[in-house]
Amino acid sequence: MFLRTRLYAAVFVCLLVSLSQSSGAVITFDMLSGGDVDSLDGTASGTAVKDGLSLTASANTGVLNCTSISFGINASGTGDDTDEFDNGAGMSEIMTFRFDSDVVLVSIDFFSLGSGDTADLSSADSFNLGIYDGLPTDPFEVNQAIAAGTDVELARTGGSFGIHSITVDVIPEPATASLCCLALGILVKRRRR
Numbered sequence: 001m002f003l004r005t006r007l008y009a010a011v012f013v014c015l016l017v018s019l020s021q022s023s024g025a026v027i028t029f030d031m032l033s034g035g036d037v038d039s040l041d042g043t044a045s046g047t048a049v050k051d052g053l054s055l056t057a058s059a060n061t062g063v064l065n066c067t068s069i070s071f072g073i074n075a076s077g078t079g080d081d082t083d084e085f086d087n088g089a090g091m092s093e094i095m096t097f098r099f100d101s102d103v104v105l106v107s108i109d110f111f112s113l114g115s116g117d118t119a120d121l122s123s124a125d126s127f128n129l130g131i132y133d134g135l136p137t138d139p140f141e142v143n144q145a146i147a148a149g150t151d152v153e154l155a156r157t158g159g160s161f162g163i164h165s166i167t168v169d170v171i172p173e174p175a176t177a178s179l180c181c182l183a184l185g186i187l188v189k190r191r192r193r
């Protein structure tokens with residue numbers, strides 16, 4: 001009887017883990033000041049952590065900058081739209097970012113992405129997406145898998161725009177689910193004896 005209870009408990013936990021891991025954990029980084037990335041504000045390169053996931057980002061010129069309106073790059077020098085990605089002080093602004101777990105980059109909620117505002121979202125050999133006025137969805141659905149530690153570049157190519165939020169789905173590590181099923185297997189075997 002005791003074994004049966006334990007068996008049911010193990011099955012329940014295993015199911016729970018499988019269910020929770022099949023969809024992963026969806027995490028949205030609020031990029032506005034007072035949100036989730038204040039630790040990036042005013043830094044050339046920094047890391048923000050939310051729900052155990054690290055987002056590391058860097059600017060190709062000046063510093064990353066979040067305000068209550070938008071997140072962008074505050075370029076060195078004058079004449080820059082300091083919380084947007086633009087032509088700053090005569091240089092197209094680029095943010096490079098990565099996560100410390102395997103994720104699916106689900107979507108990016110852009111700010112002030114209008115006529116003539118364009119960018120490339122790319123990662124070395126794996127993908128290159130054009131961002132432009134008239135995106136099919138708002139927020140822009142990316143749905144691109146990105147391995148832990150892989151650099152992604154958001155490079156402004158025209159006009160100016162900012163970011164409000166970035167949403168990722170953390171890909172579950174298979175180890176946890178496997179261990180759970182292994183434990184269940186052992187329990188079943190014991191019960192049969």
Ligand SMILES: [Ca+2]
Binds near residue numbers: 072
């Ligand atoms: Ca700027």
Ligand SMILES: [Ca+2]
Binds near residue numbers: 112114160
């Ligand atoms: Ca704009």
